[in-house]
Amino acid sequence: MTRLPDSLWWDTLAEPVTPTAPLTEDLTVDVAIVGAGFTGLWTAYYLAKARPDLRIVVLEKELAGFGASGRNGGWASALLPSSLATLAHEGGREGALALHAAMRASVDEIIRVTEAEGIDAGIAKGGTLVLARTAAQERRARAEVDDARSWGRGPDELAWLDADQARQRLAATDVRGATYTPDCAAIHPGRLVRGLARIVQGLGVALYEQTPVTRIAPHRVETANGTVSADVVVRATEGYTPTIAELKRAVVPIHSLIVATEPLPASQWDEIGLAQRETFSDHRHLVVYGQRTADDRLVFGGRGAPYHLGSKVAPEHDSHPKVHEALRTEIVAMLPQLTGVRFTHAWGGALGVARDWHASVGLDRDSGLAWAGGYVGDGVTTTNLAGRTLRDLILGEETALTALPWVGHRSRRWEPEPLRWLGVNAGLRAMTAADVEERITGRPSVVARAMAPLIGGH
Numbered sequence: 001m002t003r004l005p006d007s008l009w010w011d012t013l014a015e016p017v018t019p020t021a022p023l024t025e026d027l028t029v030d031v032a033i034v035g036a037g038f039t040g041l042w043t044a045y046y047l048a049k050a051r052p053d054l055r056i057v058v059l060e061k062e063l064a065g066f067g068a069s070g071r072n073g074g075w076a077s078a079l080l081p082s083s084l085a086t087l088a089h090e091g092g093r094e095g096a097l098a099l100h101a102a103m104r105a106s107v108d109e110i111i112r113v114t115e116a117e118g119i120d121a122g123i124a125k126g127g128t129l130v131l132a133r134t135a136a137q138e139r140r141a142r143a144e145v146d147d148a149r150s151w152g153r154g155p156d157e158l159a160w161l162d163a164d165q166a167r168q169r170l171a172a173t174d175v176r177g178a179t180y181t182p183d184c185a186a187i188h189p190g191r192l193v194r195g196l197a198r199i200v201q202g203l204g205v206a207l208y209e210q211t212p213v214t215r216i217a218p219h220r221v222e223t224a225n226g227t228v229s230a231d232v233v234v235r236a237t238e239g240y241t242p243t244i245a246e247l248k249r250a251v252v253p254i255h256s257l258i259v260a261t262e263p264l265p266a267s268q269w270d271e272i273g274l275a276q277r278e279t280f281s282d283h284r285h286l287v288v289y290g291q292r293t294a295d296d297r298l299v300f301g302g303r304g305a306p307y308h309l310g311s312k313v314a315p316e317h318d319s320h321p322k323v324h325e326a327l328r329t330e331i332v333a334m335l336p337q338l339t340g341v342r343f344t345h346a347w348g349g350a351l352g353v354a355r356d357w358h359a360s361v362g363l364d365r366d367s368g369l370a371w372a373g374g375y376v377g378d379g380v381t382t383t384n385l386a387g388r389t390l391r392d393l394i395l396g397e398e399t400a401l402t403a404l405p406w407v408g409h410r411s412r413r414w415e416p417e418p419l420r421w422l423g424v425n426a427g428l429r430a431m432t433a434a435d436v437e438e439r440i441t442g443r444p445s446v447v448a449r450a451m452a453p454l455i456g457g458h
């Protein structure tokens with residue numbers, strides 16, 4: 001059997017892991033979905049709910065939730081990798097705002113489904129606090145609030161908190177203020193993804209785990225032990241997409257790594273804060289993210305692991321002792337209240353980045369090929385919106401969701417190697433350098449400004 005991923009989430013699932021049987025025959029179905037992460041499972045869920053008569057199969061290389069969906073930081077946020085300004089280039093101001101509103105609603109939709117289906121995913125909608133801990137970070141945070149106002153987004157969507165207000169929520173070091181949005185829920189992603197896998201099977205969806213797909217072609221999916229013919233084939237493989245023939249340059253896998261503490265006593269949380277289980281970060285360039293879990297641990301993650309030549313994704317890339325150690329050091333520097341606590345888990349996973357840092361969802365009617373992905377580090381909620389959008393596209397319905405500006409967006413392919421390796425790693429190193437530069441100079445980074453057009457997004 002596939003080895004279970006090494007993460008806190010897989011260690012604290014609500015139900016035992018019993019893999020389904022692999023595919024051993026040829027099949028003809030209506031919809032074949034490749035990949036049983038959130039994208040694949042939300043798509044299967046909404047399709048099966050809307051049309052119980054459809055024959056739907058999900059083919060998964062390892063286990064449902066094996067990829068990023070079962071390993072992430074558990075921020076079900078309303079964030080997208082593209083800014084409103086970028087989205088407005090395609091969909092105009094209205095379209096960009098409609099997509100943003102759909103993302104906010106999707107956070108509540110996830111909560112609704114988990115309650116309706118009885119999935120205990122330890123959810124708390126406490127919002128997100130992003131601290132400003134240097135002068136440059138404060139400038140960036142205030143600019144973000146100004147930008148939100150220019151889009152008509154008020155303090156109910158993004159508020160500026162002064163230093164005292166911010167520290168009341170999270171008693172971190174060097175706090176100068178923070179931005180706060182209510183649009184995020186902290187979740188246990190492992191329980192959500194495994195719960196969804198169980199629910200969709202109950203709805204009649206056939207899930208074949210331990211079934212690597214070797215080729216995706218129009219109306220056809222190939223595996224070693226059977227071919228599936230389908231009206232529609234959904235690619236839901238995100239960071240692992242380059243492992244499939246002919247899709248090597250579609251997205252780049254970037255590894256994000258996480259550490260988690262033991263459960264902390266209430267007295268320690270009284271000193272730290274996060275009383276509403278707010279997810280948290282700060283306004284540095286190289287993304288970090290944290291959450292207080294339902295069982296009172298602190299989970300803290302960040303990027304910084306190198307990109308591997310040829311977009312390789314392998315289990316050994318899920319662990320990087322230097323980056324894990326840096327994360328432990330960083331969170332204790334941010335929250336000295338953690339000094340001496342035991343870190344019980346360290347893990348990682350691959351997320352997917354499109355060449356223009358733009359998430360997209362779509363269906364080509366002629367070939368029957370559908371896809372969703374390129375979420376970067378913002379896929380937990382976006383996959384839910386993708387699942388409902390794919391349902392509408394596959395059923396041929398024109399809805400408010402299918403009119404959103406990310407639908408049908410095509411990102412160009414990444415460069416061939418070794419250019420891809422050079423560019424991606426230079427970008428990752430530049431973001432680390434930019435944070436160091438800002439700490440030393442106290443001014444917005446020149447490196448970050450120079451690199452921004454090349455690497456896009458945050």
Ligand SMILES: Cc1cc2nc3c(=O)[nH]c(=O)nc-3n(C[C@H](O)[C@H](O)[C@H](O)COP(=O)(O)OP(=O)(O)OC[C@H]3O[C@@H](n4cnc5c(N)ncnc54)[C@H](O)[C@@H]3O)c2cc1C
Pocket residue numbers: 034035036037038039040059060061062063064065066067068069070071072073074075076077211212213214236237238239240241243244255256257258289301348349350351352372373375376377378379380381382383
């Ligand atoms: C460490 C980490 C932290 C993150 N934190 C957050 C966060 O806090 N909030 C947030 O919004 N996003 C976060 N993300 C991103 C988010 O987890 C992903 O965007 C999201 O889970 C993607 O879901 P998916 O279903 O598209 O892909 P995945 O969950 O990666 O699923 C893809 C599936 O396809 C399967 N597969 C691959 N190749 C094949 C094949 N050939 N045949 C069959 N199956 C195949 C894989 O085994 C996998 O199960 C994080 C990602 C990582 C890695």
